[in-house]
Amino acid sequence: MQHLVSPVEAEKQALRTAIELQVQQFLEHGGKITVVNTAPTKTSPPRGDVWEHSATFSEMADNALA
Numbered sequence: 622m623q624h625l626v627s628p629v630e631a632e633k634q635a636l637r638t639a640i641e642l643q644v645q646q647f648l649e650h651g652g653k654i655t656v657v658n659t660a661p662t663k664t665s666p667p668r669g670d671v672w673e674h675s676a677t678f679s680e681m682a683d684n685a686l687a
Contacts, residue, residue, distance in 0.1 A: 648654070
């Protein structure tokens with residue numbers, strides 16, 4: 622069961638569902654998806670609460686100022 626917090630979340634879920642259906646139909650009709658793995662050019666900070674990852678952010682700030 623999903624808990625939708627706002628209309629924006631409902632719209633996002635509707636888009637995800639529509640995309641998933643289109644991809645499924647594409648694949649069922651013989652379509653192929655090629656995934657290209659590339660190394661990221663820079664490390665992104667972890668997602669989530671800033672306070673959970675404060676050490677990471679401090680380190681990133683120190684590196685940026687160096």
